[in-house]
Amino acid sequence: MSVITLTVDGCDVAVPAGASLLQAAGAAGVKLPTLCHLDGLTPVGACRLCLVALEGTTKLLPACATEAAEGMAVSTTSPELREYRRMAVELFFAEGNHICAYCVSNGACELQDVAVTVGMDHSRFPYRYPQRPVDASHPWFALDHNHCILCTRCVRVCDEIEGAHVWDLAERGSDCRIISGLDQPWGEVEACTSCGKCVEVCPTGALFHREDGTSEKHPHRELPFQLRLAREQGQWRNQGQALPQALEGGGEDPS
Amino acid sequence: MTGVQAMRGAPRRLRCCGASGCRSAGSEALQVALEQARAAVGLDAGALPIQPVGCLRLCGRGPLVACDGPGGTALYGGVPPAQAGALIAVASAEGPIDGPLRAEAALAAHRLDLSHPFFALQIPVVLEGCGSLDPCSLDDALAHGAYAQLKRCLQDLSPEQVRDEVRRSGLRGRGGAGYPTGLKWDTVALQPAGPRFVVCNADEGDPGAFMDRSVLEGDPHRLLEGLAIAAYAVGADRGYLYVRAEYPLAIERLRLALQQAQARGLLGLGHCGSRHDLQLEVRVGAGAYVCGEETALLRSIEGKRGMPSPRPPYPAQAGLQGAPTLINNVETLAALPAILREGGAWYAAMGTESSRGTKVFALSGAVCHTGLLEVPMGIQLRTVVETMGGGVPDGGAVKAVQTGGPSGGCIPAERLDTPVDYESLTALGSMMGSGGMVVMGETTAMPEVARHFMRFSVNESCGKCLPCRAGTVQLEQLLQRFVEGRAEAADLDRLDALCRMVKATSLCGLGQAAPNPVLSTLRWFRHEYEAGCGPLAGKP
Amino acid sequence: MADRRIALLIRRHGGRAEALIEVLHQVQEIHGYLPTSALLAVARGLQLPLSRVYGVASFYHLFRLQAPSEHRCAVCLGTACFVRHAGVLAKQLEQRLGLVMDAAGADGIWALEQISCIGACGQAPVLVVDGALETKLPVDDQEALAARFDAMGLPSARGQVR
Numbered sequence: 001m002s003v004i005t006l007t008v009d010g011c012d013v014a015v016p017a018g019a020s021l022l023q024a025a026g027a028a029g030v031k032l033p034t035l036c037h038l039d040g041l042t043p044v045g046a047c048r049l050c051l052v053a054l055e056g057t058t059k060l061l062p063a064c065a066t067e068a069a070e071g072m073a074v075s076t077t078s079p080e081l082r083e084y085r086r087m088a089v090e091l092f093f094a095e096g097n098h099i100c101a102y103c104v105s106n107g108a109c110e111l112q113d114v115a116v117t118v119g120m121d122h123s124r125f126p127y128r129y130p131q132r133p134v135d136a137s138h139p140w141f142a143l144d145h146n147h148c149i150l151c152t153r154c155v156r157v158c159d160e161i162e163g164a165h166v167w168d169l170a171e172r173g174s175d176c177r178i179i180s181g182l183d184q185p186w187g188e189v190e191a192c193t194s195c196g197k198c199v200e201v202c203p204t205g206a207l208f209h210r211e212d213g214t215s216e217k218h219p220h221r222e223l224p225f226q227l228r229l230a231r232e233q234g235q236w237r238n239q240g241q242a243l244p245q246a247l248e249g250g251g252e253d254p255s
Numbered sequence: 256m257t258g259v260q261a262m263r264g265a266p267r268r269l270r271c272c273g274a275s276g277c278r279s280a281g282s283e284a285l286q287v288a289l290e291q292a293r294a295a296v297g298l299d300a301g302a303l304p305i306q307p308v309g310c311l312r313l314c315g316r317g318p319l320v321a322c323d324g325p326g327g328t329a330l331y332g333g334v335p336p337a338q339a340g341a342l343i344a345v346a347s348a349e350g351p352i353d354g355p356l357r358a359e360a361a362l363a364a365h366r367l368d369l370s371h372p373f374f375a376l377q378i379p380v381v382l383e384g385c386g387s388l389d390p391c392s393l394d395d396a397l398a399h400g401a402y403a404q405l406k407r408c409l410q411d412l413s414p415e416q417v418r419d420e421v422r423r424s425g426l427r428g429r430g431g432a433g434y435p436t437g438l439k440w441d442t443v444a445l446q447p448a449g450p451r452f453v454v455c456n457a458d459e460g461d462p463g464a465f466m467d468r469s470v471l472e473g474d475p476h477r478l479l480e481g482l483a484i485a486a487y488a489v490g491a492d493r494g495y496l497y498v499r500a501e502y503p504l505a506i507e508r509l510r511l512a513l514q515q516a517q518a519r520g521l522l523g524l525g526h527c528g529s530r531h532d533l534q535l536e537v538r539v540g541a542g543a544y545v546c547g548e549e550t551a552l553l554r555s556i557e558g559k560r561g562m563p564s565p566r567p568p569y570p571a572q573a574g575l576q577g578a579p580t581l582i583n584n585v586e587t588l589a590a591l592p593a594i595l596r597e598g599g600a601w602y603a604a605m606g607t608e609s610s611r612g613t614k615v616f617a618l619s620g621a622v623c624h625t626g627l628l629e630v631p632m633g634i635q636l637r638t639v640v641e642t643m644g645g646g647v648p649d650g651g652a653v654k655a656v657q658t659g660g661p662s663g664g665c666i667p668a669e670r671l672d673t674p675v676d677y678e679s680l681t682a683l684g685s686m687m688g689s690g691g692m693v694v695m696g697e698t699t700a701m702p703e704v705a706r707h708f709m710r711f712s713v714n715e716s717c718g719k720c721l722p723c724r725a726g727t728v729q730l731e732q733l734l735q736r737f738v739e740g741r742a743e744a745a746d747l748d749r750l751d752a753l754c755r756m757v758k759a760t761s762l763c764g765l766g767q768a769a770p771n772p773v774l775s776t777l778r779w780f781r782h783e784y785e786a787g788c789g790p791l792a793g794k795p
Numbered sequence: 796m797a798d799r800r801i802a803l804l805i806r807r808h809g810g811r812a813e814a815l816i817e818v819l820h821q822v823q824e825i826h827g828y829l830p831t832s833a834l835l836a837v838a839r840g841l842q843l844p845l846s847r848v849y850g851v852a853s854f855y856h857l858f859r860l861q862a863p864s865e866h867r868c869a870v871c872l873g874t875a876c877f878v879r880h881a882g883v884l885a886k887q888l889e890q891r892l893g894l895v896m897d898a899a900g901a902d903g904i905w906a907l908e909q910i911s912c913i914g915a916c917g918q919a920p921v922l923v924v925d926g927a928l929e930t931k932l933p934v935d936d937q938e939a940l941a942a943r944f945d946a947m948g949l950p951s952a953r954g955q956v957r
């Protein structure tokens with residue numbers, strides 16, 4: 001198994017071929033903020049919090065969705081990156097209705113955590129107070145769209161791990177929303193096995209157990225990784241670093 | 256010989272523009288009236304052909320009809336069906352077209368001057384056949400040399416030789432980013448052995464742009480030939496042409512052309528008598544600008560939501576079905592037959608050091624002559640807008656020229672001496688883009704222009720990544736405050752900071768370029784934003 | 796009945812999932828829009844998850860998930876039209892029809908929507924009324940404009956309170 005060597009913030013690291021820059025940063029002891037990424041799910045590069053700079057290019061790259069290549073010089077922080085991350089969190093808060101004090105996820109929310117990490121205490125952008133519904137049609141779970149940040153973890157875990165593909169994104173742009181079935185109430189969608197995986201991986205209080213009250217959600221976000229690992233046992237390689245699909249090729253920017 | 260210019264010694268015929276622009280001005284009724292008028296004087300199609308052709312360039316004066324004869328060509332615009340008889344009289348008369356005929360006098364008001372710079376400064380390469388051949392006739396295309404270069408490539412040249420020629424031409428992608436075409440082809444060709452795809456990007460979505468549509472509607476075989484040459488050069492045997500659904504006529508003609516070429520064995524299995532295969536399919540979009548972005552386009556071809564994905568990996572490495580996929584724009588591909596015929600060096604001799612060859616532009620907005628132009632790269636913006644376009648109607652002054660659509664910017668009047676090439680436009684905070692050029696007069700308010708484009712981006716954002724999905728909405732709201740004169744000074748900084756964040760962090764080119772119209776108008780017309788910090792400042 | 800037609804056209808596409816967009820286009824041609832029952836039939840026929848089909852149908856602007864109103868007036872707000880005052884034109888249409896852009900009309904008879912460049916930039920500003928293109932609208936001349944609207948058969952809801 002070949003090994004890739006690169007530097008992260010000046011620190012030399014070695015990772016197995018196919019590893020992401022996020023894993024490389026982890027190997028260097030750097031914890032990048034992430035929201036859409038979850039170990040065990042296909043990366044999408046949607047939240048843009050994990051963006052890093054690469055020596056020799058001006059474009060920022062999502063660490064979660066970029067494969068490490070030999071000799072890369074990655075820098076994970078700079079005044080600009082800090083400012084962009086902060087602004088991103090502000091945009092998340094302004095986009096939805098996040099009133100943490102009343103949320104099931106209060107205290108166990110990745111959005112809250114990220115806000116603390118990037119030092120965001122208020123939003124410079126006006127809150128949009130969108131009108132969004134709550135779907136409580138499922139016997140055990142519920143979806144409160146007010147807290148959804150469109151990370152699509154639920155879509156991916158249900159499709160890639162559970163194989164049910166109950167969820168998907170509908171509409172586009174700022175009208176985007178998570179839907180189940182043909183935009184039906186969740187409880188009516190026959191494909192749902194009520195496995196609860198989507199609830200476990202949701203970074204916020206959008207998906208929750210119906211019995212959960214304020215601050216009572218205790219998600220299990222390592223679930224996909226563990227399941228994937230178990231499923232691929234015998235095939236996965238050292239330290240569980242292997243990606244679900246080792247990407248071919250790589251190399252320089254050919255457009 | 257060009258689409259519109261003098262065709263001395265040519266047999267008599269009428270070329271009637273049947274492209275979308277003129278259709279919208281009533282060309283179909285005119286074509287029918289012409290045929291009736293011809294019958295009324297006892298002539299038939301053999302004696303006086305009336306050919307539907309592609310765009311004749313001066314779309315704003317449509318419907319356009321070109322009248323060829325031994326004495327040369329005359330062009331008429333805005334011709335009502337009632338004048339069909341006069342046109343037939345002129346076309347069928349003995350002697351030179353511009354003889355002292357009564358019918359000619361009746362048409363005087365419609366006569367367009369072909370020696371005007373609008374026509375005279377054009378150098379048709381991509382548009383060689385557009386306007387002079389019948390886009391629905393394979394025979395007509397073949398008579399104009401269609402597929403000759405494809406045959407030559409398949410028979411006499413190796414894929415490497417074809418790629419060399421294209422590299423020598425210096426051709427850069429016409430879809431917006433200007434990536435060197437030869438380099439992209441090499442990348443695809445040199446991937447590990449296995450299947451490959453070619454894709455023609457005909458999703459032309461920039462408002463105010465209709466270059467690609469004109470090729471599709473006016474000379475579809477040229478595009479198919481170009482795509483087939485590209486496929487040979489990179490070793491692909493399957494491909495797609497992705498056309499936006501808003502172009503029904505283009506889709507119809509492209510489909511017809513593809514059928515014709517396949518039926519004749521020019522495309523398909525063992526095409527042109529070679530050992531090579533090429534299976535092409537037309538795919539139609541469904542109304543999503545972002546599907547012009549290459550990774551989104553591939554998802555759409557796969558029948559999915561057109562949402563972009565991070566690059567790398569680039570489509571050239573992993574595209575359709577994970578296979579190396581070459582994606583080129585319509586105009587890029589349509590330039591190939593001429594490049595191979597005349598040689599890469601011939602093409603490279605036109606244009607500037609970094610931007611070779613010719614470029615097609617769609618000129619519109621506050622300008623006298625609106626339409627389609629193909630000019631050498633490096634031409635001064637002023638030449639295009641003032642000399643060729645005739646400036647603002649009623650003698651007003653040009654305030655700015657918008658290039659690059661929602662990804663580009665506004666170039667102020669004082670910079671009209673800029674040469675039109677990739678680097679110069681980028682240096683001014685705009686972009687070459689696909690080739691839309693919209694002229695703005697004095698009355699256009701720049702914060703409103705910026706808001707207009709931001710609205711477009713809000714509507715067209717796919718919603719996948721946060722900066723574009725939520726950032727453009729906030730930017731539109733901020734711009735609204737300036738438009739309504741209730742912004743505060745701090746809003747200027749907020750606007751600037753958010754623009755930079757959205758530009759730097761968005762996932763795909765849509766979000767990355769969405770702030771450009773704001774940034775460029777902020778740069779050149781900052782005082783208009785300052786004026787927007789008005790007496791209502793801070794009011795909700 | 797419709798289901799059989801859908802099954803037929805799915806078969807014509809070989810039941811391939813990648814034909815989803817083409818299939819939806821053709822279903823919309825049959826029904827004028829994409830009713831839920833049709834989406835269900837398409838999902839079954841192509842063996843796709845329901846949410847995937849709805850996700851695609853709602854992503855593309857040309858797919859309609861609601862039955863269209865009887866008449867439609869679309870204003871081009873592309874850049875060339877914008878420079879030639881399509882924004883003003885849109886406002887005037889909103890007033891005249893008593894409708895809000897892109898919102899479903901109360902009576903369901905007329906709908907006003909915005910579109911982006913239809914390639915008639917040379918004739919800007921333009922409208923599409925029930926499929927017919929209307930070009931070079933005289934935005935600066937109220938009377939002439941009203942006359943053009945009358946000729947297109949646009950009702951006048953002026954005076955109506957909404």
Ligand SMILES: Cc1cc2nc3c(=O)[nH]c(=O)nc-3n(C[C@H](O)[C@H](O)[C@H](O)COP(=O)(O)O)c2cc1C
Nearest residue numbers: 428429430456458459460547548549583584587764
């Ligand atoms: C939002 C967006 C829209 C685009 N639209 C188009 C388009 O309509 N046509 C096109 O050829 N390229 C378009 N592009 C550029 C393509 O992604 C791609 O670069 C191009 O098709 C490559 O062909 P070329 O190298 O021949 O230019 C668009 C890019 C972005 C980011």
Ligand code: SF4
Nearest residue numbers: 158192193195196198
């Ligand atoms: S509970 Fe399981 S099957 Fe149901 S939607 Fe969630 S992940 Fe999918």
Ligand code: SF4
Nearest residue numbers: 148149151152154202
């Ligand atoms: S419901 Fe939760 S997991 Fe699903 S997209 Fe929204 S925030 Fe992400």
Ligand code: SF4
Nearest residue numbers: 717718720723763766
């Ligand atoms: S930049 Fe905009 S269009 Fe591109 S992926 Fe992000 S949200 Fe989608």
Ligand code: FES
Nearest residue numbers: 045047048050064
């Ligand atoms: S975690 Fe990498 S983009 Fe969201």
Ligand code: FES
Nearest residue numbers: 272276277311314
């Ligand atoms: S469309 Fe007829 S001249 Fe351009």
Ligand code: FES
Nearest residue numbers: 871873876915916
């Ligand atoms: S901008 Fe309206 S038709 Fe092009």
